[in-house]
Amino acid sequence: MSRKKAVKGKGSSNTPNSSPSSDKEKGKKVPTQSNGVVHPSRPSLSNSGEFYDIAFKVMLVGDSGVGKTCLLVRFKDGAFLAGSFISTVGIDFRNKVLNIDGVRVKLQIWDTAGQERFRSVTHAYYRDAHALLLLYDVTNKASFDNIQAWLTEIHEFAQQNVVVMLLGNKADVTHERIVKREEGEKLAKEFGVPFMETSAKSGLNVELAFNAVAKELKHREMKEPNEPKFQLQEYVNKEMKGVGCCRS
Ligand SMILES: Nc1nc2c(ncn2[C@@H]2O[C@H](COP(=O)(O)OP(=O)(O)OP(=O)(O)O)[C@@H](O)[C@H]2O)c(=O)[nH]1
Numbered sequence: 685m686s687r688k689k690a691v692k693g694k695g696s697s698n699t700p701n702s703s704p705s706s707d708k709e710k711g712k713k714v715p716t717q718s719n720g721v722v723h724p725s726r727p728s729l730s731n732s733g734e735f736y737d738i739a740f741k742v743m744l745v746g747d748s749g750v751g752k753t754c755l756l757v758r759f760k761d762g763a764f765l766a767g768s769f770i771s772t773v774g775i776d777f778r779n780k781v782l783n784i785d786g787v788r789v790k791l792q793i794w795d796t797a798g799q800e801r802f803r804s805v806t807h808a809y810y811r812d813a814h815a816l817l818l819l820y821d822v823t824n825k826a827s828f829d830n831i832q833a834w835l836t837e838i839h840e841f842a843q844q845n846v847v848v849m850l851l852g853n854k855a856d857v858t859h860e861r862i863v864k865r866e867e868g869e870k871l872a873k874e875f876g877v878p879f880m881e882t883s884a885k886s887g888l889n890v891e892l893a894f895n896a897v898a899k900e901l902k903h904r905e906m907k908e909p910n911e912p913k914f915q916l917q918e919y920v921n922k923e924m925k926g927v928g929c930c931r932s
């Protein structure tokens with residue numbers, strides 16, 4: 685497979701008219717399959733520096749304040765955005781290239797605004813997403829109760845075979861926790877989606893969440909005919925760390 689260099693995020697867009705798959709790559713034309721997966725056909729130089737073999741779009745969704753931006757910053761930069769909460773306006777993205785079983789997988793990660801008033805902006809981006817990380821905040825019951833509505837929205841606007849993973853974020857908070865891990869697990873089972881708790885603050889399971897999704901997408905795209913299907917929840921269960929220990 686040929687290689688390409690990843691174009692460095694970060695970008696942002698606040699209008700539904702600016703397609704997530706078009707203008708963000710600084711005018712570079714990259715061959716795209718009908719499902720939107722990017723397979724670069726030949727090496728080319730870009731202004732960033734990292735080669736990749738295959739690219740996918742991942743979207744972070746969930747209520748305002750659940751920690752979507754913090755999760756992305758933790759994953760991309762290994763840091764926690766402490767201090768005052770600055771709500772995302774519209775939509776924003778960052779790129780990261782992961783090495784998945786020897787294949788360089790570029791994730792273009794879209795950080796959406798959780799606020800209701802930006803919902804129509806977010807809707808325009810669903811159809812291009814290969815995976816969705818759906819977050820709630822374990823200290824905020826309303827954000828958990830809204831998961832069903834988010835899933836309805838996902839079914840309405842996203843591709844039918846989109847990979848969805850439910851994340852209970854802020855697992856580092858103990859005293860103000862309202863949603864138990866078991867409740868998250870139960871809900872995820874009900875809807876047939878993989879689940880884990882994360883913390884953008886401590887780093888708990890953050891890399892795992894993105895890695896697991898990248899592995900699933902890579903397996904779907906590059907599976908050999910006799911290779912067994914990748915079991916996402918099994919992989920997550922094996923690799924997942926519980927609250928009380930930190931993984932970054
Ligand atoms: N304790 C703790 N606080 C967190 C964590 N993740 C985010 N926060 C805090 O929660 C607040 C909201 O985080 P954001 O990442 O901005 O939330 P968001 O989901 O991007 O919100 P919108 O952009 O409005 O949709 C901030 O004050 C963060 O510092 C976490 O894992 N643990």
Ligand SMILES: [Mg+2]
Nearest residue numbers: 752753771772
């Ligand atoms: Mg945000």
